Amino acid sequence: MTKNYNVQEMIDKNKSNSSNTIEKLIPTILFLITSISILATIAILYILASESIEFFRRIPFIDFITGTDWRPYSGDAQYGIWALISGTFRIVIIAAIFAMPIGLGAAIYLSEYSSDTIRRIIKPILEVLAGVPTVVYGYFAINFVTPILRSIWSEVDLFNAISPGIVVGIMIIPMIASLSEDAMSSVPRAMREGSYGMGATKIETTFKVVIPAAISGIMASFVLAISRAIGETMIVSIAAGSNPNFSLDITSTLQTMTAFIVQITSGDTAFGTDIYYSLYAVGLTLFFFTFLMNMISIWISKRFREEY
Amino acid sequence: MGLIDKKIIDNKRTSRLFWNNTAMVVFFLCTLVGLLVLAMLIYDTLNDGLRFLRWDFITNFASARNVEVSGFYGAIIGSLWLMLVTAPVAIILSVSTALYLEEYARKGRVTDFIKINISNLAGVPSVVFGLLGLGLFVRAMSMGNSVLAAGLTLALMILPVIAVASQEAIRAVPSSVREASIGMGATKWQTVSRIVLPAAIPGIITGIILALSRAIGETAPLVVIGVPTTLLRTPSSVMDPFQAMPMQIYSWVKMPQHDFSDLAATGIIVLLAILLAMNSVAIFIRNKFSRKY
Amino acid sequence: MTPDTKIETKNIKKQNIVSSTDAGTLSNDNRKNVFSSKNFNLWYGDNHALQDINLDFKENDISAIIGPSGCGKSTFVKSLNRMVELVPIVRTEGQIIYKDRDIFEKSFTKEELRTKVGMVFQKPNPFPKSIYDNVAYGPRVHGIKKKKILDEVVESSLRDAAIWDELKDRLHENAYGLSGGQQQRVCIARALAIEPDVILMDEPTSALDPISTIKVEDLMKELKKNYSIIVVTHNMQQAARVSDTTAFFYEGYVVEHDDTNVIFENPNDKRTEDYVSGRFG
Numbered sequence: 005m006t007k008n009y010n011v012q013e014m015i016d017k018n019k020s021n022s023s024n025t026i027e028k029l030i031p032t033i034l035f036l037i038t039s040i041s042i043l044a045t046i047a048i049l050y051i052l053a054s055e056s057i058e059f060f061r062r063i064p065f066i067d068f069i070t071g072t073d074w075r076p077y078s079g080d081a082q083y084g085i086w087a088l089i090s091g092t093f094r095i096v097i098i099a100a101i102f103a104m105p106i107g108l109g110a111a112i113y114l115s116e117y118s119s120d121t122i123r124r125i126i127k128p129i130l131e132v133l134a135g136v137p138t139v140v141y142g143y144f145a146i147n148f149v150t151p152i153l154r155s156i157w158s159e160v161d162l163f164n165a166i167s168p169g170i171v172v173g174i175m176i177i178p179m180i181a182s183l184s185e186d187a188m189s190s191v192p193r194a195m196r197e198g199s200y201g202m203g204a205t206k207i208e209t210t211f212k213v214v215i216p217a218a219i220s221g222i223m224a225s226f227v228l229a230i231s232r233a234i235g236e237t238m239i240v241s242i243a244a245g246s247n248p249n250f251s252l253d254i255t256s257t258l259q260t261m262t263a264f265i266v267q268i269t270s271g272d273t274a275f276g277t278d279i280y281y282s283l284y285a286v287g288l289t290l291f292f293f294t295f296l297m298n299m300i301s302i303w304i305s306k307r308f309r310e311e312y
Numbered sequence: 313m314g315l316i317d318k319k320i321i322d323n324k325r326t327s328r329l330f331w332n333n334t335a336m337v338v339f340f341l342c343t344l345v346g347l348l349v350l351a352m353l354i355y356d357t358l359n360d361g362l363r364f365l366r367w368d369f370i371t372n373f374a375s376a377r378n379v380e381v382s383g384f385y386g387a388i389i390g391s392l393w394l395m396l397v398t399a400p401v402a403i404i405l406s407v408s409t410a411l412y413l414e415e416y417a418r419k420g421r422v423t424d425f426i427k428i429n430i431s432n433l434a435g436v437p438s439v440v441f442g443l444l445g446l447g448l449f450v451r452a453m454s455m456g457n458s459v460l461a462a463g464l465t466l467a468l469m470i471l472p473v474i475a476v477a478s479q480e481a482i483r484a485v486p487s488s489v490r491e492a493s494i495g496m497g498a499t500k501w502q503t504v505s506r507i508v509l510p511a512a513i514p515g516i517i518t519g520i521i522l523a524l525s526r527a528i529g530e531t532a533p534l535v536v537i538g539v540p541t542t543l544l545r546t547p548s549s550v551m552d553p554f555q556a557m558p559m560q561i562y563s564w565v566k567m568p569q570h571d572f573s574d575l576a577a578t579g580i581i582v583l584l585a586i587l588l589a590m591n592s593v594a595i596f597i598r599n600k601f602s603r604k605y
Numbered sequence: 606m607t608p609d610t611k612i613e614t615k616n617i618k619k620q621n622i623v624s625s626t627d628a629g630t631l632s633n634d635n636r637k638n639v640f641s642s643k644n645f646n647l648w649y650g651d652n653h654a655l656q657d658i659n660l661d662f663k664e665n666d667i668s669a670i671i672g673p674s675g676c677g678k679s680t681f682v683k684s685l686n687r688m689v690e691l692v693p694i695v696r697t698e699g700q701i702i703y704k705d706r707d708i709f710e711k712s713f714t715k716e717e718l719r720t721k722v723g724m725v726f727q728k729p730n731p732f733p734k735s736i737y738d739n740v741a742y743g744p745r746v747h748g749i750k751k752k753k754i755l756d757e758v759v760e761s762s763l764r765d766a767a768i769w770d771e772l773k774d775r776l777h778e779n780a781y782g783l784s785g786g787q788q789q790r791v792c793i794a795r796a797l798a799i800e801p802d803v804i805l806m807d808e809p810t811s812a813l814d815p816i817s818t819i820k821v822e823d824l825m826k827e828l829k830k831n832y833s834i835i836v837v838t839h840n841m842q843q844a845a846r847v848s849d850t851t852a853f854f855y856e857g858y859v860v861e862h863d864d865t866n867v868i869f870e871n872p873n874d875k876r877t878e879d880y881v882s883g884r885f886g
Contacts, residue, residue: 026501030416030500030501031412031416033408034409034411034412035416035417037404037405037408037409037412038408038409038412038413038426040405040471041405041426041429041430041433041472042425042426044444044468045429045433047447048436048440048441048443048444051443051447051448055447105342106342108342109338109339109341109343110342110343110345110346113336113342113343114343117339118343129350132350133346133349135522135525135526135529135591136350136353136529136584137529137530137531137558138530138532139529139531139558139562140353140529140580140584142562142565143357143573144353144356144357147573147577148352148353148356174349177345177346178346181346205328205329205331205332206332206336207331207332207336208328210335228435234437235436235437235439235440236437237437237438237439237531237532238531238562241535241562242562242565242566262437262532265439265442266439266532266536269446269535269536269537269538270535275451283443284447287439287440290437290439290440291436291437291440294437294440295432297435298431298432298435299432302431
């Protein structure tokens with residue numbers, strides 16, 4: 005085949021400077037867009053902090069941080085954050101007690117026992133469960149779980165900690181199961197074979213070899229799930245009520261930090277009142293807790309990263 | 313006889329195997345909890361909500377007085393408007409972020425900081441994003457409770473989700489094909505835009521759809537921003553107020569009359585159907601294009 | 606002793622070896638050099654990976670580079686089109702002259718260099734695109750958009766890579782569906798599409814079966830008419846079969862560079878002899 009053209013010559017002719025400018029601009033543009041994620045964090049911190057400072061000008065910080073009474077609407081308004089923290093705490097504890105063993109059990113089954121076929125059926129179901137909107141879970145809690153609880157345990161009120169606690173637990177099961185399963189599946193087969201080779205059973209191998217090797221991933225999944233439970237809003241707004249109290253009572257109505265924010269913002273609270281600014285102080289407290297949890301989980305997975 | 317009494321080992325084996333089998337059953341039951349809950353949830357919603365699921369429900373505006381004529385029209389259209397703002401903003405922000413981090417960023421403190429910041433942002437509760445939207449978009453930028461304010465808030469909320477999924481998809485493109493392109497005299501950006509991005513697109517799209525299906529069902533930030541639930545018109549621009557599906561469901565759940573609670577279930581059926589459709593598309597794309605290099 | 610002085614003393618020792626065997630220059634030929642490196646040194650961080658490389662490569666030769674794993678042969682060939690600089694910690698010194706121009710000159714962009722010096726890689730690495738789009742990629746990147754010209758370029762490149770007859774009816778299928786040997790020849794066609802002067806091949810057959818290997822080797826001999834080829838190979842029989850000259854690399858420096866016949870039948874250096882006779886490596 006004879007060629008009536010020369011590719012290199014054409015390339016030479018096509019050389020332009022515009023592509024050179026694009027080449028230099030692109031990294032800068034991408035970096036600027038990337039920095040928006042940092043600006044978002046700064047904006048969150050700035051808004052929470054500046055409005056909180058205004059709040060603490062009106063309500064002494066010491067009362068907020070040590071008080072156990074949260075009564076913003078009464079004539080003698082009280083802003084003791086511990087009432088809301090204790091609400092959040094009760095929900096989180098119930099959710100954790102419910103979700104950790106079940107999530108870990110499911111992770112063990114998926115990673116150590118199940119066949120590929122079962123895994124291929126179960127994992128999408130867990131994904132769907134993780135994708136259910138929280139308002140739907142809230143509906144499920146108040147219309148399904150609460151009535152069942154009340155029929156078997158008469159002391160349970162219409163609004164309580166235990167029903168939303170369980171449902172928050174259900175919500176975080178997929179997270180624990182899938183993150184823990186990832187951690188366990190990445191334990192190399194050779195380590196398991198060493199144990200099987202001495203005649204150990206599957207359960208012994210799981211608890212004495214696999215789980216110790218994957219413990220950092222499992223712990224990180226627990227911490228992340230707890231962080232998610234702390235921030236969960238709709239389930240508790242719908243099913244836990246709106247009566248903040250400092251106690252460990254799980255059968256009667258309570259309020260969490262998140263539910264307080266929703267209660268105030270869905271009403272007609274005037275801009276500039278004490279209650280309005282209290283939103284941000286509560287938001288800041290909430291941010292502090294979840295930030296702490298996220299940092300702990302990052303630290304755990306970095307600190308104890310297994311090198312196989 | 314050696315140091316170990318073989319008989320003891322043999323005797324113990326029966327009980328060890330018993331525990332082994334019991335444990336397997338327990339773990340299997342744990343796995344079934346998810347399935348069971350999903351079944352109960354669907355049963356409960358269908359049981360309560362099917363009776364209101366008529367064509368009227370889709371085409372009528374919400375009514376706080378008459379449950380028989382109350383509908384989901386404003387909420388469905390409002391949620392579509394919301395996604396019209398959220399989707400492009402979130403996609404541009406997060407895919408650019410992923411490209412920068414995977415293709416351009418040098419290893420170092422700044423990059424580490426950006427990465428940690430993104431995983432932290434992923435852990436910020438949605439209600440706090442609502443406070444951000446309220447303080448920044450609704451008040452400081454005086455957008456009011458408009459589609460734009462809520463859309464931007466949700467876009468920031470799902471940014472980390474799409475960014476992380478896109479990073480994984482970009483990382484899965486083998487460096488050998490990048491080298492092939494560079495080796496022919498292609499520039500960095502030509503390589504990224506013509507080779508890396510097309511190869512990573514299925515993974516990125518899957519991440520986008522999953523993130524949008526999270527955004528479309530998100531309620532808390534909308535409550536905080538002050539999205540109305542009693543509106544008898546749909547928005548005509550992004551600066552107009554709007555309704556949204558999860559918000560409408562929430563307001564029905566909170567109503568004291570039992571009929572409205574069932575109406576909420578009807579809304580949930582519609583919302584879940586939309587989410588199921590979105591998830592199926594995502595799974596389809598993932599399976600169709602999952603490529604082994 | 607500081608690490609720096611250590612490297613320096615090592616250098617001097619090895620320079621002596623190089624000059625004593627008169628490696629690196631071939632005087633019995635008056636064709637033009639396509640590439641020549643002058644006192645070329647390369648470091649990966651603190652690791653002095655290439656030491657005072659002086660090599661000339663002639664036009665329309667197949668030049669083989671052999672040596673044990675880690676001897677720097679791949680690093681060297683990747684230096685010729687500056688691909689080695691994709692590793693951020695790389696530092697170089699000395700000159701590499703491509704047709705009278707130093708490739709490290711500021712006015713000589715990497716993109717321009719790589720347009721003239723094509724590369725075929727160790728593992729077949731087609732793009733996840735159709736066969737046609739793979740081959741048309743280079744011309745398109747360089748601004749050639751006319752369908753008619755692209756069609757011609759694709760056909761002639763695939764013909765030159767001796768794979769046109771096999772693939773002419775499957776041009777719009779994904780290149781991932783091809784066998785490894787076919788993929789590698791498509792990758793060669795892809796490199797040919799922009800008509801480079803030189804083709805660098807980094808162990809091009811190490812991932813292929815013996816039959817595909819022979820096909821690629823025959824192709825190399827055919828391509829030699831129009832292109833200069835520099836091939837790194839782990840396979841000494843391959844070097845003996847296809848190449849005109851062979852350079853033997855060992856621990857980052859050139860032990861010997863000569864006609865392939867000399868290297869394989871009558872090497873000057875004891876280590877070359879040991880290596881080509883299979884005593885180590």
